[in-house]
Amino acid sequence: MEIITGVERRRRWRAEDKLRVLAEAAQPGARTSEVARRHDISRGLLWYWRRQLRQGQLRVHDAPEPMFLPVEVSDAVPPGPVTPTASLDPRIEIALPDGTCVRVGADVDTAALRRVLSVLRR
Template identity: 85%
Template sequence: MEIITGVERRRRWRAEDKLRVLAEAAQPGARTSEVARRHDISRGLLWYWRRQLRQGRLTAPHAPEPLFLPVQVSDAAASAPVAPTAATDPRIEIALPDGTLVRVGADVDAAALRRVLSVLRR
């Protein structure tokens, strides 16, 4: 319940918040009316934001530019004995500058890896 004691004013939504609400509404099984109610907005506003997104008028203002990171490729077989399973289970290891280490199988879905790395960058 929200109690308004003064003059009600329009809320200002940041683009990141709009995109977060739109992503929530786009989840499988999500109901537009429930998402709108949860965020205390009208369904019409949610549809308006969707239209803005489709038209390219709603974007994250500070999207980081893609950058290349140094990659170090090592030959594990030359430096240390390798277990027999290493040849059948190749792994990709990504070390981020903050010390975070991500290890995934070579068969990882590119979209899934992109989602994981985008969360780690925050």
């Protein structure tokens, strides 16, 4: 139960809160009316937020905008002797603007690579 004293005014919802409520409503078996009631909002507002999300109008503003980085594909052979195992092991080389270079083999764990790259961005 919520008791409001004084003049009632509109609540201001942060994008993070809207997205959290939308994620809750998107769970398997969730009912829109129950989620709306639990957060004391109308079902219409929940549908409005869903439309905003679909149209790209609702997003977390702190997240960096996605961007493309230049990629250079090269067939150049690195200096030094080439061993047969090196030529059979496909690797990706990620060169960052500050000169840092990360070489990744095909067997790298995605979560580990994500952690390494997040540290390098700081």
